[in-house]
Amino acid sequence: MLAVVKKSHSAHRRPQDRRSRRRGTLRRGRTHGGTSTPARQPRAGWGPGPVPMWFIYNPRAMAIQFEIEVTCGGGRLGKLITPHAVVETPVFMPVGTLGSVKGVPQDLLEELGVQILLGNTYHLYLRPGVETVRGLGGLHGFMAWDRAILTDSGGFQVFSLNELRKVTEEGVTFRSHLDGSSHFFSPESSMEAQIGLGADITMAFDECTEFPADPKRTRTSMEMTLRWAERSKRYFEEHKNEVPWKTVSSFEFQVSSDGGDARNSKPETRNLDRTQSLFGIVQGGMDFELRRESALRTVEIGFPGYAIGGLSVGEPREVTREVVEATLEHLPADKPRYLMGVGTPEEIATYAGLGVDMMDCVLPTRAARHGLLFTSEGKVSIKQARYAADAGPLDPACGCRVCRRYSRAYLRHLFAANEVLAQVLNTVHNLSFYLDTMRRVRHSIRLGEGTRSPSGVSSQPKP
Amino acid sequence: MLAVVKKSHSAHRRPQDRRSRRRGTLRRGRTHGGTSTPARQPRAGWGPGPVPMWFIYNPRAMAIQFEIEVTCGGGRLGKLITPHAVVETPVFMPVGTLGSVKGVPQDLLEELGVQILLGNTYHLYLRPGVETVRGLGGLHGFMAWDRAILTDSGGFQVFSLNELRKVTEEGVTFRSHLDGSSHFFSPESSMEAQIGLGADITMAFDECTEFPADPKRTRTSMEMTLRWAERSKRYFEEHKNEVPWKTVSSFEFQVSSDGGDARNSKPETRNLDRTQSLFGIVQGGMDFELRRESALRTVEIGFPGYAIGGLSVGEPREVTREVVEATLEHLPADKPRYLMGVGTPEEIATYAGLGVDMMDCVLPTRAARHGLLFTSEGKVSIKQARYAADAGPLDPACGCRVCRRYSRAYLRHLFAANEVLAQVLNTVHNLSFYLDTMRRVRHSIRLGEGTRSPSGVSSQPKP
Numbered sequence: 023m024l025a026v027v028k029k030s031h032s033a034h035r036r037p038q039d040r041r042s043r044r045r046g047t048l049r050r051g052r053t054h055g056g057t058s059t060p061a062r063q064p065r066a067g068w069g070p071g072p073v074p075m076w077f078i079y080n081p082r083a084m085a086i087q088f089e090i091e092v093t094c095g096g097g098r099l100g101k102l103i104t105p106h107a108v109v110e111t112p113v114f115m116p117v118g119t120l121g122s123v124k125g126v127p128q129d130l131l132e133e134l135g136v137q138i139l140l141g142n143t144y145h146l147y148l149r150p151g152v153e154t155v156r157g158l159g160g161l162h163g164f165m166a167w168d169r170a171i172l173t174d175s176g177g178f179q180v181f182s183l184n185e186l187r188k189v190t191e192e193g194v195t196f197r198s199h200l201d202g203s204s205h206f207f208s209p210e211s212s213m214e215a216q217i218g219l220g221a222d223i224t225m226a227f228d229e230c231t232e233f234p235a236d237p238k239r240t241r242t243s244m245e246m247t248l249r250w251a252e253r254s255k256r257y258f259e260e261h262k263n264e265v266p267w268k269t270v271s272s273f274e275f276q277v278s279s280d281g282g283d284a285r286n287s288k289p290e291t292r293n294l295d296r297t298q299s300l301f302g303i304v305q306g307g308m309d310f311e312l313r314r315e316s317a318l319r320t321v322e323i324g325f326p327g328y329a330i331g332g333l334s335v336g337e338p339r340e341v342t343r344e345v346v347e348a349t350l351e352h353l354p355a356d357k358p359r360y361l362m363g364v365g366t367p368e369e370i371a372t373y374a375g376l377g378v379d380m381m382d383c384v385l386p387t388r389a390a391r392h393g394l395l396f397t398s399e400g401k402v403s404i405k406q407a408r409y410a411a412d413a414g415p416l417d418p419a420c421g422c423r424v425c426r427r428y429s430r431a432y433l434r435h436l437f438a439a440n441e442v443l444a445q446v447l448n449t450v451h452n453l454s455f456y457l458d459t460m461r462r463v464r465h466s467i468r469l470g471e472g473t474r475s476p477s478g479v480s481s482q483p484k485p
Numbered sequence: 486m487l488a489v490v491k492k493s494h495s496a497h498r499r500p501q502d503r504r505s506r507r508r509g510t511l512r513r514g515r516t517h518g519g520t521s522t523p524a525r526q527p528r529a530g531w532g533p534g535p536v537p538m539w540f541i542y543n544p545r546a547m548a549i550q551f552e553i554e555v556t557c558g559g560g561r562l563g564k565l566i567t568p569h570a571v572v573e574t575p576v577f578m579p580v581g582t583l584g585s586v587k588g589v590p591q592d593l594l595e596e597l598g599v600q601i602l603l604g605n606t607y608h609l610y611l612r613p614g615v616e617t618v619r620g621l622g623g624l625h626g627f628m629a630w631d632r633a634i635l636t637d638s639g640g641f642q643v644f645s646l647n648e649l650r651k652v653t654e655e656g657v658t659f660r661s662h663l664d665g666s667s668h669f670f671s672p673e674s675s676m677e678a679q680i681g682l683g684a685d686i687t688m689a690f691d692e693c694t695e696f697p698a699d700p701k702r703t704r705t706s707m708e709m710t711l712r713w714a715e716r717s718k719r720y721f722e723e724h725k726n727e728v729p730w731k732t733v734s735s736f737e738f739q740v741s742s743d744g745g746d747a748r749n750s751k752p753e754t755r756n757l758d759r760t761q762s763l764f765g766i767v768q769g770g771m772d773f774e775l776r777r778e779s780a781l782r783t784v785e786i787g788f789p790g791y792a793i794g795g796l797s798v799g800e801p802r803e804v805t806r807e808v809v810e811a812t813l814e815h816l817p818a819d820k821p822r823y824l825m826g827v828g829t830p831e832e833i834a835t836y837a838g839l840g841v842d843m844m845d846c847v848l849p850t851r852a853a854r855h856g857l858l859f860t861s862e863g864k865v866s867i868k869q870a871r872y873a874a875d876a877g878p879l880d881p882a883c884g885c886r887v888c889r890r891y892s893r894a895y896l897r898h899l900f901a902a903n904e905v906l907a908q909v910l911n912t913v914h915n916l917s918f919y920l921d922t923m924r925r926v927r928h929s930i931r932l933g934e935g936t937r938s939p940s941g942v943s944s945q946p947k948p
Contacts, residue, residue, distance in 0.1 A: 121898065125588075125905035129886065150873060150898040158876055158894055166890045410613060413621055423592065427629045431621055435584065435613040442588035445905050 144179035160220025160266035390448035422454035607642035623683025623729035703770035853911035885917035
């Protein structure tokens with residue numbers, strides 16, 4: 023997959039122009055340090071026309087594309103063109119573990135501007151089961167979500183949720199956390215599951231190295247992840263055409279008529295002739311050298327995008343950042359870089375500034391369920407008695423449905439009374455805050471302002 | 486309060502016309518048996534103009550008005566004009582126990598067309614507490630709901646939720662089900678609480694007679710309810726001007742821009758110069774004579790509306806219907822009649838056909854939380870394995886957001902996986918089904934078709 027250079031960062035390009043430019047332009051994006059610079063002009067002569075030769079010889083052009091529009095410092099404003107949606111990057115992906123972002127209906131997610139969400143293969147494999155989802159057209163059909171989806175490989179949960187597990191070269195035998203039944207995951211079976219789930223982007227089956235781990239253990243783990251990455255890719259390439267969305271969906275669903283970002287809902291931005299994409303994952307613990315080696319060797323195997331795994335596993339936050347910086351250095355600039363499992367609003371802004379294009383984290387949704395709300399004035403623990411009679415909005419600077427309508431007193435009451443609506447409203451707000459944060463980051467890159475934390479964004483508790 | 490006779494059952498009368506007609510027309514509605522008949526013409530000469538004398542002498546004209554537009558058999562198509570909203574009757578009122586219809590945000594309720602909902606004084610008194618709600622502008626301000634609200638008196642929960650209670654002439658001493666703390670409810674304190682909560686319609690503090698009860702006990706209980714009704718009314722009349730909405734609301738909230746029935750959201754349909762209304766409650770157990778006596782003596786005390794209480798307490802369903810019919814006979818035709826705590830979709834249609842104008846029940850919301858869903862094909866227990874791969878909509882005849890978008894398989898998965906979204910979506914559908922049922926009932930009355938159960942409405946389990 024090659025990056026496509028845009029003439030300008032116009033947001034109003036018509037979809038058909040975008041497609042012909044994709045076919046017609048081959049320049050690699052060049053980054054200019056420091057200032058916001060539009061990417062270079064496409065070479066003349068590559069306009070709309072017959073399909074160029076490289077396209078015919080490059081089956082990977084059918085899957086995913088990544089276009090960098092503007093760079094600023096390390097940060098990149100880009101577009102990830104997936105089969106189901108065009109995703110603006112840097113992007114934060116809410117986690118919809120079991121095919122649902124807990125408590126938030128899909129039309130509300132659309133309204134919030136969510137362009138891509140994450141599903142957990144481990145959980146969906148256990149219930150409702152991959153075949154059930156496959157039979158309903160994959161996750162998109164199953165959860166009635168027609169924008170982009172990314173699935174993880176199941177590797178992380180298999181390691182983190184299961185004490186009793188047996189790891190061999192073949193794969194991992196583990197027990198379901200639900201009923202203790204025995205299961206086996208391998209690169210091949212993980213790929214099979216992810217193809218059945220039908221996400222736009224799938225992840226290689228890796229071993230998430232525990233923390234802490236000594237250098238020998240880290241190397242051993244990293245090497246196995248590389249062997250598993252090869253096996254993942256091999257199986258994926260052989261079977262990716264079995265993705266369910268290539269068959270007729272058995273249930274036609276209606277997207278809400280005022281469905282958020284209309285560009286992503288319109289048929290012309292979707293291209294289901296495409297297949298899924300598989301991203302590789304870099305491991306190597308907290309060792310810069312191992313990270314470098316893992317990155318280079320994963321790139322050697324070759325994927326359309328690369329994730330940095332094995333972080334946010336208990337290491338100090340400064341170490342996370344150092345490892346991210348050290349790893350990014352060795353990942354190709356023209357491919358999307360996905361940092362898994364981070365972070366706070368400040369952190370996602372920071373990492374975006376370093377050149378991370380995609381992130382996911384349960385923090386906004388999980389914190390919401392515990393009444394911990396991110397606001398422009400700091401973190402609010404809504405259960406506190408101080409809010410019991412507070413008539414003001416949760417976050418005066420937030421334009422989400424929750425802040426425009428409800429008072430802190432009401433939100434506090436809902437949480438204290440254990441009302442389900444508390445979870446719904448808290449989650450809507452936290453997601454809105456995260457998505458707004460990323461929106462501002464993208465805007466800052468566009469304007470050449472870098473990606474320092476937007477003023478007021480803070481994870482510190484409210485004084 | 487006098488019923489106002491409309492010239493025609495036009496739905497497009499301008500609010501200012503409606504107000505001047507209200508002032509200018511005094512005819513009692515007359516019902517015509519059997520066929521749908523528009524109510525009589527207003528007397529000539531009572532057009533817009535200076536405020537008529539009767540208006541000055543009748544302070545009750547400030548509170549609530551009930552207009553019967555069409556009658557058909559026993560059923561009446563009407564409008565209940567409350568301070569916050571015009572409510573079309575017969576109406577089903579969803580229950581928002583703790584200031585929230587569990588799991589459903591207020592904008593969704595608006596979209597469903599909910600015009601009036603019910604709050605439970607007992608629960609709100611315990612948390613967050615009446616003073617908290619009062620300070621935030623009453624329940625309307627607190628829960629950011631600008632349509633109509635009805636509160637019950639707390640009498641029912643005090644009797645049903647509390648084993649350890651002591652009843653005297655003064656009132657009821659009981660223990661909080663939350664923390665065992667001791668509390669006291671009386672007609673006066675219940676009125677004080679309901680005034681502080683600021684619902685459009687409040688209920689007299691009554692004793693809900695247990696079932697079964699012998700005639701002596703039933704009479705004793707009924708007599709006390711009558712004495713408590715007098716005390717409720719006395720306190721209410723003295724203090725109703727303390728209703729919070731007469732003070733400036735401290736929190737201005739925004740109703741969603743596509744907020745359902747726009748007529749009810751527009752300022753011109755609201756009149757907050759008005760005070761609350763207090764309805765009386767008829768008791769008398771299952772004894773027709775006692776019911777008659779209770780009805781006549783409650784009417785003698787005089788209220789703008791009357792509820793039939795003390796039913797759905799374990800009696801057989803046929804008995805419920807018989808008691809309702811026997812009681813309605815003795816309630817004035819020109820006042821709204823509210824049957825508390827019923828019922829299934831079939832039942833609410835049936836009672837509407839007998840002449841009941843208002844009903845409330847936790848059934849749609851509670852059943853939803855248990856995965857029991859009402860559909861045009863019968864009751865669906867969504868957790869059943871038979872739905873695990875069912876790609877069809879929950880109810881093919883339903884136009885709600887849930888049925889337009891999600892499959893049975895997905896709803897089944899959400900419920901089986903204990904996802905919060907299950908509760909949200911199930912509740913939205915069940916409420917939609919109930920509200921649709923009432924919509925069809927009103928339409929049937931308008932067309933003179935009576936209120937037989939709309940075809941397909943059934944509470945029987947799906948075969």
